[in-house]
Amino acid sequence: MKDYIKIHPWKVIENNFHPEFNRISESIFSLGNGHMGLRGNFEEKYSGDSLQGTYVGGVYYPDKTRVGWWKNGYPEYFAKVLNSTNWIGMCVEVDGEILDLNKGTIHSFQRILDMKEGHLSRTVIFEFPKGNKVLIESTRFVSMIYPEVGVLKYSITPLNFSGDIKIISYLDGDVINEDSNYEEKFWEEVDKESSSYEGHVTLKTKKLNFHLCTAMKYDVSLNKEKIYPSAKCSEKEKYIANEFSLSCNKNDTLTIYKYVAITSSRNHLIENLKDKAYRILNKAFEEGFDELLLKQINTWENIWAKSDIVIEGDDSSQQGIRFNIFQLYQTYTGEDHRLNIGPKGFTGEKYGGVTYWDTEAYCIPFYMSTCDKEIAKNLLIYRYDHLRKAKENARKLGFTKGALYPMVTMNGEECHNEWEITFEEIHRNGAIAYAIYNYVNYTGDKSYLEEYGFEVLVEISRFWEERVNFSQDKNAYVILGVTGPNEYENNVNNNWYTNRIAVWTLQYTLEVMDYLKTKDYNNYNKLISLLNLQDKEINKWKDIINHMYYPFDSKRNIFLQQDGFLDKNLSILAKDLCLNELPLNQHWSWDRILRSPYIKQADVLQGLYFLEHEYDLETIRKNFDFYEPLTVHESSLSPCVHSILASRLGYKDKAYELYLRTARLDLNDYNNDARDGCHITSMAGTWMSIVYGFAGMAVKNHTLVLNPYLPKQWESYSFNIIFRECPVKIQVNLGDVVITNKGINHIKVKLFNKEYLLPSEEKLVVTK
């Protein structure tokens, strides 16, 4: 755990430069607009430790799979999030010395991510090795309103000298992915051009033919007066630059406003790419920095109005949740239905792919509650669109029917290659089914079921039908050889969560079938016939539902993570592990982790969280009391679920502790891996740990249920959701809870177990 980031309710601040944490900072100070983004790299050359990263959503590379030992069924490629043209590049030279924060003296340093306004700025006083001192000021953002536009304002002020300052403003597409499997470069040049004050580079990927044009335009001011120094053009492979030199006096401020437009063949015809880029660029250039910034601030103001969570009395918690919400909206805005929520968003290249079960299990609740329901629906349709490929995937693995969604994907095809995950972490199929239930339950939008949902549910159910087998020995159905959400156990038998979610899927599919039958018998028959759904299949599902085996410890009255769990050495709790062995995955060999009782991520508890309405509090308590002390939360997805359940059980300190762990996971680098990028998808879990946890929100029978409490560290908190088209504000104070319906319809609310009808524009105040 690290704590060099300054606490502030709206800002993420690094005071003084921490080169040893630079990769972490680069992750944290990332910018994005749902369409593209970049890490918090410096504009200038930097020879210290850094991961250069500029990403455009949906532009990826099918990198040839690298494995030690090939297994049948592995995909040929792993879709890599692609590092692309670096557009912030600004090389500064004074008296023959290149500005490089790694070579010289930093007298002061501050970078600020302004989450309220959506920009990153930096102020540095730097002394070159020869003694020349400069003030560097930069501000940049990727426009939320013009998704293909990036803007940078970069100033240099000589502080103790007068003399020439040389600036090279460049675009550099000669970049690599650090995680390239065979150290290949993924881009080749198509076209480039540089002229005075502008230029572009067009590249294409060596495979899949993605084209990307990055065009820049800039102007220069001296002490806020626009000037026109003569610029020298230069070009290298995949690189164009404009160089100019200016004689400055001490305390003169030289400012470059750099505007960039990035167009890709995902959104434009290849032959128009350059023209489109320049058209967009020229518009941005004309609007100018200040106007663009104003629009940026306004856009973020609107987002915050809908999605902010205000916490009074605890800036650390406040900063945490805002950082999480900010990063979520930087990663995914829901405007492009072909995109999804990558685990690192635009903050790093690790993992590859963009879609994991994280989307369904963690992110959908957030988007479903904080914006128009179409956005959550788009995320569901994304999977519907991949159904054919999920069926192909199941065939590839030897199933004669049904669909197995990929563990990781970019375009619907599996691109993960580790047998114990790729082939065995099949519970993901359950989460995809659960998300349909969750969406319909929350939004009340049952039309989704007949249009899309039922088909997905049937194909997932068919998969489960073939994947279980009947154990003569147990006289029950079993599911062998799986990896549950807890990836610290691999290839186990009868993972409780997987068995449970499989049966739940079958149950829900049958329930939906009944609903559709009742609703419109003709249409139902058409669907059944289209899907060729047989009675014997339905009977088999019922048999599985009735005869599934669940590992259970009757001594402790708990569900077991898997058949062999009780054979483990349970005597040392996670809190008693040596700190220098944590995180375990960075210190222990894999076999040791596997046979240990330590849990990476909520597993039985994940199931109890999903299906809370089916279990009594005592059951949840027994399982929580057993599993939480064994959980090391080395998956980012773990603490939020534990925090929610802890809230439910009245374990308020534990809930708060785990809230901080999820909210500040990256800001404090709890798992020693933020250097690779931020944990975007788990950030939706942070939101859940407040809304579902502290506020106890649920939707039951079209009623908004709330059972809020106030963590003792806070003075109050409030948040907004959209429930059944109505914006609703929930304010939890020390003495009361205020629910405001800002919508045009009335809503049903159940607060502290008492039901209310809350009319439009009215407030419900309940004193505790």
Place this chain on the structure above:
Amino acid sequence: MKDYIKIHPWKVIENNFHPEFNRISESIFSLGNGHMGLRGNFEEKYSGDSLQGTYVGGVYYPDKTRVGWWKNGYPEYFAKVLNSTNWIGMCVEVDGEILDLNKGTIHSFQRILDMKEGHLSRTVIFEFPKGNKVLIESTRFVSMIYPEVGVLKYSITPLNFSGDIKIISYLDGDVINEDSNYEEKFWEEVDKESSSYEGHVTLKTKKLNFHLCTAMKYDVSLNKEKIYPSAKCSEKEKYIANEFSLSCNKNDTLTIYKYVAITSSRNHLIENLKDKAYRILNKAFEEGFDELLLKQINTWENIWAKSDIVIEGDDSSQQGIRFNIFQLYQTYTGEDHRLNIGPKGFTGEKYGGVTYWDTEAYCIPFYMSTCDKEIAKNLLIYRYDHLRKAKENARKLGFTKGALYPMVTMNGEECHNEWEITFEEIHRNGAIAYAIYNYVNYTGDKSYLEEYGFEVLVEISRFWEERVNFSQDKNAYVILGVTGPNEYENNVNNNWYTNRIAVWTLQYTLEVMDYLKTKDYNNYNKLISLLNLQDKEINKWKDIINHMYYPFDSKRNIFLQQDGFLDKNLSILAKDLCLNELPLNQHWSWDRILRSPYIKQADVLQGLYFLEHEYDLETIRKNFDFYEPLTVHESSLSPCVHSILASRLGYKDKAYELYLRTARLDLNDYNNDARDGCHITSMAGTWMSIVYGFAGMAVKNHTLVLNPYLPKQWESYSFNIIFRECPVKIQVNLGDVVITNKGINHIKVKLFNKEYLLPSEEKLVVTK
């Protein structure tokens, strides 16, 4: 299964060329002399499918590990068996056309591996595309008496034309390993020279600095008259050649005798490498082809005299066992104690490393029985020498004491990188302990225990002590997260074999301790103190012995492969699997294999084979009857063990069927993988399936126990062993069994449960 190889008692014959099986043939027609070897590649250029392979024992390359997902504890490198300078190269050109069997017409083709005499020959009538017809005859061998010498006689006879024939005799070190992880070349050139009729190439490996000098010398005959055509030298990178041209008349036979010496820095100082090579080469050259061949035949005659198994009435069985014995002695002769028995010997590059548990479990019995006991002892000392590294390996995986031998090694360090094998297939430690017992029991050489064996046993026992854990739930010790010999189950709990061999190791270690204590109390104390062996450790071992958990099915009265085995779908037996799905590992995804009941390799049965003396026949029968029908024998090491147990149980047809499967595994390519190389280590299992299986040999209380039967397909069989320094011949006929003691001491024999004292030079004839 393929059957294009002609049956012959002493020869392996391919009539007509099978280009589609060429890689298989190249494996089968490999030559070796325990020191070096090469695949059955053609001397001429060949543009068809081929795996060029020339190997020198102990010369390897630490190829950078390639994994999909790195796990702590993985080794940095994988030691690759290194393809080295191709020395048989002979390029033939007629009328502007290069001789290439892939481009022209083959009118007749025969290659013969003469196992009796130890050479490979080939006769081909080939027509060039332009119509010129030639007869090609070649014979080559790697000398058993001069381990660094290779010899080739290569003749060309124009059959339908007169004209110039151009020959290029070359050495080519510009070779690759097909299984290089990153497509790197592993060699760089040090030195080369070519002059008339001779030349050399010296290379070194890019890592580890192995140097290898390959020197050649040749002479030329026309119709058996030596001639001296003028030779043109040429050189390329890592390549030297001599080219000459000769005007030949129709039916003239042009013959090149090519002699090669290969010296390596493993055996010589780098600065002497070239001189040594030429010295050895000149000696071979002076002796000449015929003399060298005569010596080759003599050497093999001596080997066969000691190790041959003669089978009358079944040439297919005969060819099989001789091929196995021949390949074993081609791979390992025991002369260099730093070498070991690689799974592919000198027949292919696959797998890397040279030492697996195969050596202890399969090969030691063969060498122990067919040659001087020093050779088996050397194989044991090899592991003693690696003890320090095995201890380091255990530390690396988090154990505070004990030794874990590597799964695969070249120099004592682990070089395997697949967690479920590398970290979990720990039963290998048991086989290494068992081999000590096996050697001492067979040879009576108890001195080995105090000198070397005890220390190894103690460190392995210490490993088991830490690796088990006590299950409160089972109130017994368990071993979690292992892979047993059956690699079609991974990361299982309580693999019966592993639990059993762990306890057996502890028992045997204590037994050896008692023996040492009794034998020489002072020396014993010294050892205990040296090893710092504590009473509490010994007590813990006893506790583990007394409270180990063994999975058992009390309904069927069988041991269970692992805790979850009975949950599997056991209803489809291996024989009922679709043929087009076999071998499973080439058709099924890994998860499907893992949850299936199909067994790659004897597992419970491996334990019952090792510890047969501790179990009654009924137990063995019950387990065999349950497991054999589920076993697909997709490991080469499997059928021999099943064959031995089938013999023991009187399942004679099954024993014979499995004998053929092991004996002819490569000749018939049962597992569709002989193209990668022959399965050398399992060949010792073939020998065991006759000697331990059909002949029922064992050693109990210093008595040679035999319970032979004659498979009904055979008329008789006989074999020789060395037992307690005495060569003993066992002849099993239809009506009697004849045991001849050719040694100078008497031996104790127990035949069909009756004990005999068999004096020197006497015969025991027992009529059945």
